[in-house]
Amino acid sequence: MDTIKQFSIFVENKQGKMAEVTRLLADAGIDLRTLSLADTRDFGILRIIVNDPDKAETLLHENGWTFKVTSVIGIKVPDVPGGVASVLEALNDADLNVEYMYAFVNRTPGRADTIIRVDDETAALKALRDHGIDILTAEEAYDA
């Protein structure tokens, strides 16, 4: 599968909220593959990729967290100068806008795997492939 399930969790800016949700996942044996946090003064959006998305979805739902499951694209970016730039250029050439992006840490040497969120995934996948950019499959993202 070419798209990856990402969880975006609404986290109020209150002490302990981030710890609470990450502990909830940890206690269920769910591993965070990567995460990013977008924050404002009042709240944050915690975006995570996990090893077991189905289990995470049930768990978050049962515990009353406000979250959205969205599909994102994983890209195997060569860890060289211009690696990210060429990805963005490929998307830009196809007139596609990146909503946000963030990277995995410490994965395969020589590669900086990156998550991007776009509105039109089909077009984005095509543009990336046309430029010879490797796509990270969902299985690769979850299993690491």
Next chain:
Amino acid sequence: MANYWHEDIECMDLAEMKKLQSERLVKQVQHVYENVPYYRAKMDEKGVKPADIQSVDDLHKLPFLSKADLREAYPYGLLAKPLTECVRIQSTSGTTGKRVVAFYTQHDVDLWEDCVARAITAAGGTSDDVCQVAYGYGLFTGGAGLHGGSHKVGCLTLPMSSGNTERQIQFMRDLGSTILCCTPSYAAYIGETLHEMGLTPDDISLKAGIFGAEPWTEEMRRTIEKSLGIKAYDIYGLTETSGPGVAFECSEQTGMHINEDHFIPEIIDPETGEVLPEGSIGELVFTAVDKEAFPLLRYRTRDLCKLTRGKCSCGRTLIKMCKPMGRSDDMMIIRGVNVFPSQIETVLIEQGYAPNYLIEVDRRNNSDTLDISVEMSAEQFSDKMKDVQDKEKALAGAIKTMLGISPKVHLVSPKSITRSEGKAVRVIDKRKLHD
């Protein structure tokens, strides 16, 4: 169709009603003058004698009573019967100050329960109904009032009191409740819980709800009606006059009929105390003409309201009051602007939010601040920061259009705003802590 509890009274023509009110008023003024030194002193001070009151047209000559009088006279100062003839007390929640304690003789309890029976009947209730009373029981008049009225009508009465929502729903299903009585915020919460339990209105047998004791909007009515599959009727009352049942809604849902054979309403200018003509907006004042133990004359409710008299499609001739447009107790003055929580609630529902909110007013650097926390549903949430921020901005803009002042809106998780099972706490005014 047995649509009325007291058809002769509820459909009485105006001349006859005025005659009944006048007879009762004359008697009541005499009774109060003789038995309540506190009010006698007020009448003497104004130079009014019982003989000056010959009919309802003389009502305006009497002095007012206010909540301050009730506090000053607490607990026995306005009692008009010996305690030995009293059988009950009820009390206010005391949310806006010292408690008010009201006394009832058996006659007063009967009168009150009859008023509630009229309300239940107007909502379609008969002895075939199962009436679930989820108002708080105890000193609060909600539970006792609806309980007593339900008995009068002969409904099978479920004295649930408030709280334990899943059990409420279980009883509702097991015993086939057809009428629900509680505060509107609790009704909304029961509706939410029903859906969370994976149930729909088809799984319950409710047909009507009688909701009161706190302000609610038309939008909230629609939300409740949809979530529970019912017709929602408003009921009005206050502990000072007896409790719920002073006024009630009929199937037309365009205002509440006042049980004016017992409670004569007036609308006054809150500044001057002058009686305003029918149709004007002003402060609602009640005179209880048939109560024995705690008969308040010209009691200022502090509810802003409008009265209209006209033929109603339900056939009742009882004068109608609109939903109170706010309570002077609730009114906040923020940056010089009068703000009612009900206005903010209206905007929330229009914008697709559940009416779960908390208003916090504070003063920073000599300027008032208005912060509104609003619960956001999972459907309204987005993984994109901009979408969430745009939602906050849109809501703040809509509230500004309504109030004329800009609030700061904070979207919060569902159920993160503490839900009370009785009266909802909607406003925290921190300015009072500093002053």
